[in-house]
Amino acid sequence: MAAHLPMDLSDSFERIPTRIFPGAPDGSRWVAAQVASTIREKASRGVPCVLGLATGSTPKSLYAELVRMHREEGLSFRNVIAFNLDEYYPIEQEAAQSYYRFMRTQLFDKVDIDPSNCHIPDGTIPKEQIKQHCTAYEQLIAEKGGIDLQILGIGVNGHIGFNEPGSSLYTKTRLITLTNSTRLANAYEFANISEVPRLAITMGISSIFKARRIILMAWGSAKAPVVQQAAEGDVTEQVPASLLQNHDDVQFVLDEAAAAELTRYKSPWLTGECEWTPNMMKKAVINMALKLGKPVLSLTSSDYNEFGLSDLLVEKGDHYDINLQVYYMLRDSITGWPGGKPNAVIPTHPERSEPYPKRVLIFSPHPDDDIISMGGTFQRLHDQGHEVHVAYQTSGNIAVTDEFVTRFMEFAVGFEAMTGIDNTKSTSLLQEARSYLTQKKAQQADTSEIRSVKGLIRRCEAAATCRYVGLKEGQWHFQNLPFYETGTIDKKPMGEEDIRLTMELLRRIQPHQVYCAGDFADPHGTHIVCFNVVLEALKRIKADGDPWITDCWLWLYKGAWQEWNMEEIEMAVPMSPDQVLRKRFGIFIHQSQKDMVPFQGSDSREFWQRAEDRNRQTAELYARLGLTHYAAMEAFVRWHY
Numbered sequence: 001m002a003a004h005l006p007m008d009l010s011d012s013f014e015r016i017p018t019r020i021f022p023g024a025p026d027g028s029r030w031v032a033a034q035v036a037s038t039i040r041e042k043a044s045r046g047v048p049c050v051l052g053l054a055t056g057s058t059p060k061s062l063y064a065e066l067v068r069m070h071r072e073e074g075l076s077f078r079n080v081i082a083f084n085l086d087e088y089y090p091i092e093q094e095a096a097q098s099y100y101r102f103m104r105t106q107l108f109d110k111v112d113i114d115p116s117n118c119h120i121p122d123g124t125i126p127k128e129q130i131k132q133h134c135t136a137y138e139q140l141i142a143e144k145g146g147i148d149l150q151i152l153g154i155g156v157n158g159h160i161g162f163n164e165p166g167s168s169l170y171t172k173t174r175l176i177t178l179t180n181s182t183r184l185a186n187a188y189e190f191a192n193i194s195e196v197p198r199l200a201i202t203m204g205i206s207s208i209f210k211a212r213r214i215i216l217m218a219w220g221s222a223k224a225p226v227v228q229q230a231a232e233g234d235v236t237e238q239v240p241a242s243l244l245q246n247h248d249d250v251q252f253v254l255d256e257a258a259a260a261e262l263t264r265y266k267s268p269w270l271t272g273e274c275e276w277t278p279n280m281m282k283k284a285v286i287n288m289a290l291k292l293g294k295p296v297l298s299l300t301s302s303d304y305n306e307f308g309l310s311d312l313l314v315e316k317g318d319h320y321d322i323n324l325q326v327y328y329m330l331r332d333s334i335t336g337w338p339g340g341k342p343n344a345v346i347p348t349h350p351e352r353s354e355p356y357p358k359r360v361l362i363f364s365p366h367p368d369d370d371i372i373s374m375g376g377t378f379q380r381l382h383d384q385g386h387e388v389h390v391a392y393q394t395s396g397n398i399a400v401t402d403e404f405v406t407r408f409m410e411f412a413v414g415f416e417a418m419t420g421i422d423n424t425k426s427t428s429l430l431q432e433a434r435s436y437l438t439q440k441k442a443q444q445a446d447t448s449e450i451r452s453v454k455g456l457i458r459r460c461e462a463a464a465t466c467r468y469v470g471l472k473e474g475q476w477h478f479q480n481l482p483f484y485e486t487g488t489i490d491k492k493p494m495g496e497e498d499i500r501l502t503m504e505l506l507r508r509i510q511p512h513q514v515y516c517a518g519d520f521a522d523p524h525g526t527h528i529v530c531f532n533v534v535l536e537a538l539k540r541i542k543a544d545g546d547p548w549i550t551d552c553w554l555w556l557y558k559g560a561w562q563e564w565n566m567e568e569i570e571m572a573v574p575m576s577p578d579q580v581l582r583k584r585f586g587i588f589i590h591q592s593q594k595d596m597v598p599f600q601g602s603d604s605r606e607f608w609q610r611a612e613d614r615n616r617q618t619a620e621l622y623a624r625l626g627l628t629h630y631a632a633m634e635a636f637v638r639w640h641y
Contacts, residue, residue, distance in 0.1 A: 010271045013263040015245045016231045018252040020259045024219040027253045028061035031151070031215055035066060036075050038149045038213075043079045048117075050081045050141070052150035052208070053107075054161075055099040056186075057525070058217050059151060063107040064493075070111045077113035081144050083137075084120040085152070085161040086202040089130075089175060091123040096488070097189045098123060121173070121201035130201065134173040138207060150211035154218050157181045158226045158239035162202035165238045169246075171204030205243060214250040216241065218258040220520060221562060227254060228261035257520065270308050276315050278329070283567035284309055285326040286625065290566070295626030296327045330627055334572045338377045338636075339386045339513065350571035350638075351513075351553070357386045358512035361505075365517050365530040366396040367462035368590040371469075372607045374515060374557045375583035376575040376615075377634050382470050389509050390476045391502075392462050393530045394484035395455035397446075400592045405450060408457050445488050455480070461590045468586055477505060483529055494529050494536070502537040510548040514538070518556030518564075518637060531556075538641050554639045563614045564635045566621050571638070574630035575615065584608050 011018060021027035035051065042049035053059070069075040084099060093100040100120050108118050119140065125133050141147060152160050157179060163171060164179045176199065183196040190196050208214065218227050230241035231252055237243070244250045259265055268274050269284060288307045289296050301319040304310060316322050332348040335341070339358050340351040360381050364370035370378055370390050382388045436447060446454070459478055466476040479501055483492040506514075516534045517527045534554075542549045555571065558564055575583070587608040588594070594606060605613075615632035623629035 010264040010268065012271050014231045016250055016252050018231055018254060018259070018262070020254050020256060022256055024061050024255050027217060027219070027255055028065050031062050031217060031253055032065035032069060034215060035062075035149060035151070036069055036073075039075065039077065039080060042148065043076070048079050048081050048144065049149075050083065050144050050147050052147040052203075052211055053082050053084050053103065054151045054153045054217075055084065055086070055102050056153050058153035058219055060106060061219075062151070062217065066107065067110045075111075077111040080113050081117045082108075082113065082119060083141055083144075083147060083203075085208075086200050087121040087123040088197040089121075089123045089199040089201050091197060093124060121203075123201065127175075130175050134175070134201065137173045137203075141207070141210075147211040148213065150208055150214045152208070152214060152216040152241075154216055154223060154226060154230065154241050155182055156185050156222060156226055158230060158241045160205070160208060160216070160241050160244070162200040163205050163208075163240045165240060167205055167240050168237060169209070169243055170206050172207055173201070173203045176200055176202055205240060209243075209247055212249065214244060214247055215253055216244065216250065217253045219255045221257040221260060223254075223258045224261040227252065227258050228263075228266075232263060267308070269311060274311065276312055278325070279567065281312065281316070281322065282326050282329050284312060285322060286330075286566050289625055290621070293624070295624070296330065297323050297626050299323050327626065330622065330625060333569055334574060334622070334627065334633075336380070336574060337384065338571065338573050339381050339384055350636075355512060355551075357384075359509055360386050360388045360513045360515070361509050361511040362388065362390045362515040363393055363517065363530065363534050364390055364462075365393050365527045366399065367392045367394075367458040368396070368465070368587065368593055368607065369517055369519075369527075370462075371465050371583065371586040371590070372611050373517065373519065374634050374636075375586050375611070376579050376632070377515075377557075377573045377636075379469050379579070379582060379586075380573065386513075388469075388471060388475065389511070390462075390466055390471070391479055391505055392459070392477065393479050393481050393502075393533070394526060395451070395478075395480050396458045397451045397454035398488070400454035400457055402450075404457065404592050405453050409453065445486075451485075457592050458590075461592060465586055465589045468589060479505065481530070481533065483533075484526065491525060491529060494532050498529075498533045499536050499540070502533050503541060506537055506541060507546065510546075510552075512551055512553070514552060514554045515636075516554060516556055516639075517558075518639070519558040519562060535639075535641055542641065554641055555636045556639050557634065557636055558614075563618055564637055566625070568637050569618075569635040571636040572618065572622065572633045573636070574619065574628075575632040575634065577631045580612060580615070580632050584612065587611065 019030065021030065039049045066075065070077065084103060087099045088097065091098045095101065103118065103120060108115070121137060122133060154160060157165055159165065159182060162176055162178060162182070164176060164182065178198055178200055183193060183198070187193045187196055226239065226241070229239045230244065233239065233242055235242050235245050264271050267287070274280065285296060285299065288303060288309065289299060292303060294303070299319065301313060304313050304319050312322065313319060333350060335350055338351060339360065340353045340356060341349065342353060342356040344353050346353065362370050362374070362378060378388065436450065463476060481498045481501060483495055483498050486492060514534070516531055518531065520528045538549070538554065612632065615634055618635050619630045619633040622633065
């Protein structure tokens with residue numbers, strides 16, 4: 001008799017073949033290898049390779065890898081004909097946000113592709129000629145033999161290209177009105193939502209379906225819900241990406257964050273055998289309790305069976321014992337002593353009691369992430385006697401409005417005049433700044449002088465926040481990491497100088513605790529780069545054998561853009577109503593970031609509102625699970641490096 005071979009059924013709920021990678025760089029390298037293989041296979045036959053290309057933040061790492069392969073591995077694009085999915089309308093080709101410019105700067109200008117083979121819908125064409133232009137675009141694709149490989153991203157509302165919800169399977173290249181959710185999602189490229197075009201030219205879904213092969217990429221937790229709908233849900237025009245279930249050769253390529261809502265990640269016990277680790281058990285029970293609206297200790301054996309957790313009962317025994325284990329895990333994550341409780345031995349406490357007091361280093365990607373994301377914990381660490389330092393990793397200068405610059409400089413000039421100081425130079429600088437800002441075009445990069453003023457504004461606010469908490473001079477540090485200083489939204493990759501500066505600071509302070517932003521939903525990508533810089537610095541110091549590093553714990557916070565899932569939280573710091581107000585007033589010190597902030601992403605609320613809402617929701621989730629109901633809670637996850 002043939003032996004029974006175990007089958008991997010983890011993807012059994014997915015209706016589209018899906019590959020999942022640890023992060024976007026890994027996924028991008030795999031997709032780049034597929035693109036390169038297609039190019040080379042067509043070149044070996046002496047025929048053109050027709051690629052369909054996407055824009056936006058998702059394919060940037062793909063294009064960077066293709067450029068690397070061209071430079072280092074001899075990948076040639078001489079036989080490539082490229083057709084882009086879409087373009088804003090109306091928009092000048094050289095505008096900072098145009099996809100014409102995007103493709104040139106990200107790929108076309110860096111490889112040996114023939115410029116005449118680069119085709120992008122024209123955002124400058126007169127409106128009365130658009131229909132004719134779209135028809136000609138479709139005909140040109142057909143004349144070139146059709147698309148061999150189409151690269152796609154996916155919008156948070158499920159759009160592919162700019163085919164918004166409701167787009168028919170039969171749509172062709174056309175002018176389309178962008179939904180408000182799409183404009184909000186793309187607002188990070190513009191100073192504010194009002195500047196985002198309301199129209200775009202896009203290849204239609206039927207045009208996309210003619211491609212012989214399709215690869216859709218998605219990175220980050222913001223895409224997780226719509227990826228799940230597209231890959232596991234019903235086919236519906238309300239989620240255009242779900243229509244891809246009907247294509248003969250399509251594949252989704254995701255990072256783990258974008259795959260988080262797929263059943264194999266969200267509820268792996270439903271896809272076959274499951275290893276019931278404590279964390280998996282915690283995840284299953286919390287999800288069940290929240291879905292059923294019950295406290296953890298009120299769950300019954302019937303609930304377990306109906307929720308698909310009968311295997312957990314078989315392996316772990318009585319349902320109430322499981323309830324208690326999960327309840328204790330939740331209870332033990334709550335602490336009012338984020339630096340550890342002194343003179344106490346609590347084995348289940350999230351942090352060590354010794355040493356006390358600790359040296360603490362909070363890394364803040366922008367000059368306000370510390371107070372926004374962990375302001376309550378920041379204040380508590382100081383109040384409880386720890387030596388707290390803050391490292392502001394970037395200047396944050398692009399997030400200051402031009403109007404605020406002139407207001408700031410007018411005050412400086414007026415102050416000098418009031419005190420009798422010779423302000424000839426300051427007055428001259430103010431006049432130059434006014435003249436420049438008056439003539440400045442939309443999205444034009446600031447001069448180095450203007451960027452310096454904007455950076456100074458944010459440094460002053462950050463220092464004032466530290467003084468408000470109670471820190472003294474020398475306990476806050478402005479790193480101004482070079483990767484950030486481009487004057488535009490697009491940043492440089494992490495560099496050796498960024499790592500060196502961070503290693504120097506870590507070695508100088510020798511912290512017992514490091515706090516770092518784990519909020520990778522930041523639409524501008526600054527947080528993930530800042531995290532990678534810190535992580536690489538810690539790893540190198542550890543490899544060098546510095547003795548203090550063995551006692552250094554790394555905690556990750558979120559807050560401005562998203563929050564940890566309940567099952568992930570390892571330390572939750574409660575806040576009283578008074579502490580919530582203290583945190584709010586600390587955020588208010590950052591006056592340049594109030595009201596209307598440039599490039600703030602799809603969430604139009606002020607940062608203090610976002611933070612309070614997330615902290616309150618975390619506290620409410622703990623209460624719904626049967627724990628004490630606090631006014632707010634800040635949550636952290638420990639990262640092992």
